[in-house]
Amino acid sequence: MVEAQGLKKSYGPVQAVEGLDLRVQEGEIYGLLGPNGSGKTTTILMLLGLTEPSAGRVQVAGFNPTREPLKVKRVVGYLPENVGFYDDLTARENLRYIARLNGIPDRDSKKRIEEVLEQVGLSEVADRPVGTYSRGMRQRLGIADVLVKEPRLAILDEPTTGIDPEGASQILDMIVRMRNERGMTILLSSHLLHQVQRVCDRVGIMHRGRLVAEGTVDELSARTSGEGLEFEAQVRGLSPELVAALKGLDGVREVVAQGERLRILAEVDVRSAVARTVLEKGAELLELRQRAFTLEEIYLRYFQG
Amino acid sequence: MRVVFWKELADYFGSKRFIILFFLILIVAGASAYLASQSLRESPPQDTSYVYLDLFTQSSGGMPSFLSFLAFFGPLIGVLLGFDAVNSEFSRGTVSRVLAQPIYRDSWINGKFLAGLATLALALAGIILIIFGLGLYALGFPPDGGELSRMFTFFVIGLIYLGFWLALGILFSVLFRQAASSALASIAVWLFFTLFLYMAAGLIADQVAPVSPTSPAQVWTRNEEIRDLVLRFSPVALFEEATSAILIPSWRGLGLAQLLTQRDIPTNPLPLGQSLLIVWPQLVSLIALTSVCFGISYVIFMRREIRSL
Numbered sequence: 001m002v003e004a005q006g007l008k009k010s011y012g013p014v015q016a017v018e019g020l021d022l023r024v025q026e027g028e029i030y031g032l033l034g035p036n037g038s039g040k041t042t043t044i045l046m047l048l049g050l051t052e053p054s055a056g057r058v059q060v061a062g063f064n065p066t067r068e069p070l071k072v073k074r075v076v077g078y079l080p081e082n083v084g085f086y087d088d089l090t091a092r093e094n095l096r097y098i099a100r101l102n103g104i105p106d107r108d109s110k111k112r113i114e115e116v117l118e119q120v121g122l123s124e125v126a127d128r129p130v131g132t133y134s135r136g137m138r139q140r141l142g143i144a145d146v147l148v149k150e151p152r153l154a155i156l157d158e159p160t161t162g163i164d165p166e167g168a169s170q171i172l173d174m175i176v177r178m179r180n181e182r183g184m185t186i187l188l189s190s191h192l193l194h195q196v197q198r199v200c201d202r203v204g205i206m207h208r209g210r211l212v213a214e215g216t217v218d219e220l221s222a223r224t225s226g227e228g229l230e231f232e233a234q235v236r237g238l239s240p241e242l243v244a245a246l247k248g249l250d251g252v253r254e255v256v257a258q259g260e261r262l263r264i265l266a267e268v269d270v271r272s273a274v275a276r277t278v279l280e281k282g283a284e285l286l287e288l289r290q291r292a293f294t295l296e297e298i299y300l301r302y303f304q305g
Numbered sequence: 306m307r308v309v310f311w312k313e314l315a316d317y318f319g320s321k322r323f324i325i326l327f328f329l330i331l332i333v334a335g336a337s338a339y340l341a342s343q344s345l346r347e348s349p350p351q352d353t354s355y356v357y358l359d360l361f362t363q364s365s366g367g368m369p370s371f372l373s374f375l376a377f378f379g380p381l382i383g384v385l386l387g388f389d390a391v392n393s394e395f396s397r398g399t400v401s402r403v404l405a406q407p408i409y410r411d412s413w414i415n416g417k418f419l420a421g422l423a424t425l426a427l428a429l430a431g432i433i434l435i436i437f438g439l440g441l442y443a444l445g446f447p448p449d450g451g452e453l454s455r456m457f458t459f460f461v462i463g464l465i466y467l468g469f470w471l472a473l474g475i476l477f478s479v480l481f482r483q484a485a486s487s488a489l490a491s492i493a494v495w496l497f498f499t500l501f502l503y504m505a506a507g508l509i510a511d512q513v514a515p516v517s518p519t520s521p522a523q524v525w526t527r528n529e530e531i532r533d534l535v536l537r538f539s540p541v542a543l544f545e546e547a548t549s550a551i552l553i554p555s556w557r558g559l560g561l562a563q564l565l566t567q568r569d570i571p572t573n574p575l576p577l578g579q580s581l582l583i584v585w586p587q588l589v590s591l592i593a594l595t596s597v598c599f600g601i602s603y604v605i606f607m608r609r610e611i612r613s614l
């Protein structure tokens with residue numbers, strides 16, 4: 001759906017994006033992650049043909065956004081990072097304008113607008129001027145705005161910033177539904193990790209205009225912990241003897257004990273061996289699980305390490 | 306582009322500032338035309354051809370003519386429609402949303418400009434028709450074909466003139482991110498052309514060709530010519546010249562010709578074609594100024610970085 005190679009954008013001496021390679025498959029939710037100023041918005045603008053790349057190749061839905069902007073814009077919906085609406089028009093009128101700009105006749109758009117307003121939960125306030133809307137309502141209207149044109153690809157720039165956790169969670173649910181019910185491909189950018197982690201199939205981490213890591217959250221997690229795996233256990237009746245025995249197991253690299261808690265670093269999955277050893281030594285095994293890295297930890301590693 | 310055009314048109318007509326200005330001009334213009342018609346009634350001219358046109362050009366009772374009003378305040382309407390056309394969309398963050406839709410960038414700005422022009426056209430036509438109605442009421446006989454065709458020509462020139470100011474407003478709205486700076490700049494240009502340049506023209510002319518009551522005629526003409534030359538840089542003066550020729554059929558141009566006319570050498574009315582010929586350069590300059598203004602904003606806008614800041 002999206003393919004970028006060696007994408008570059010410089011603003012005078014500032015390199016906003018330098019050498020970005022990006023692939024987004026049809027039907028996936030892709031999260032573009034990165035701290036402020038890492039070039040997410042710039043990348044998105046180049047994908048839409050709103051900014052011309054300084055170098056590199058882009059294909060969106062099979063078209064070149066710089067050369068065939070209209071073809072790209074016809075199939076791509078975009079939610080900018082600070083959505084603006086015509087404040088003196090109502091939500092309905094704002095959406096109708098967008099529908100008209102997309103060449104959808106009023107007769108067809110009427111029903112569609114009702115549908116999307118319903119979907120984002122703005123039906124009741126749809127006849128109020130948008131100037132009276134709260135931040136969260138505007139953001140939801142922004143989603144409706146993307147949905148009205150029924151795009152194949154939706155590009156959402158920070159869809160949840162400035163929204164309370166409940167509102168953000170609603171928006172994320174909407175995004176997942178967009179993909180599941182309408183088969184849309186979704187590219188979203190964010191610097192809020194736990195959210196991206198929740199909804200994205202794959203994430204790419206941007207830093208200083210480059211993609212420093214890419215993959216599913218699991219893959220990134222595995223890569224972050226180095227080659228080894230990490231397990232956590234809680235054992236009642238822990239003895240130094242037991243710790244020594246665990247250290248002696250095949251594949252175990254290190255065992256760290258803290259009160260009842262154990263941290264085990266290993267090269268392979270050693271859970272069954274650990275369980276057996278604990279029971280053999282007469283201790284009680286309360287908990288044993290493989291530790292997954294959250295994106296947060298992955299993130300910190302990339303930006304602090 | 307049609308979609309943008311209709312939306313902007315609706316916006317313009319709905320906007321408070323347009324309504325306020327329109328009524329202000331309407332009242333002032335109506336009043337000046339009414340007074341003109343009153344004075345025509347009291348002292349009816351022997352020659353009633355082109356008397357309708359007098360409604361627009363006659364000043365009476367200390368009230369300037371409709372023409373002067375339009376020359377002076379017309380720019381305000383034009384500029385006020387244009388000055389935040391583009392930058393307000395930037396500050397509201399609607400540009401990136403709208404331009405992410407399948408429309409060309411130029412249809413967007415063209416749509417805006419044309420909608421503004423249509424608004425001005427309707428407003429101007431409305432005011433002219435009202436004055437005509439007033440005339441019909443005061444004079445009691447309808448205008449003839451010659452008057453109507455001159456009226457229409459006047460309307461077109463007026464529209465070009467207002468269009469220039471609209472284009473100027475739009476240019477500033479593209480140049481300045483802040484609506485306030487763009488408004489200030491527009492007002493500054495307006496004052497420059499309507500007031501300052503007239504003073505400057507007189508000063509320059511007096512510097513180059515000083516005149517005294519005893520000066521020979523050549524010096525007077527030279528002084529006059531220099532003044533006119535400087536004024537030709539101003540769209541306001543261009544408009545006044547062009548419309549004078551149209552609305553005053555016997556008008557033969559500024560400078561010596563005007564001096565002669567003022568000395569009551571009887572002059573016959575010219576046909577419309579001849580009048581147009583006299584002010585052809587002025588008309589072309591006006592059109593050129595308008596196109597240049599809009600052209601510059603067009604080019605700048607097309608290269609502008611789209612980022613809702």
Ligand SMILES: Nc1ncnc2c1ncn2[C@@H]1O[C@H](COP(=O)(O)OP(=O)(O)OP(=O)(O)O)[C@@H](O)[C@H]1O
Pocket residue numbers: 011014015016017034035036037038039040041042043081191610612
């Ligand atoms: N018009 C511009 N002129 C100069 N530099 C710019 C311009 N726009 C962006 N930049 C620079 O490009 C870099 C990337 O900006 P970008 O907006 O893409 O970051 P971002 O990842 O979207 O950040 P955020 O999370 O804050 O939205 C920044 O360093 C910024 O200063």
Ligand SMILES: [Mg+2]
Pocket residue numbers: 040041042081157
């Ligand atoms: Mg951004």
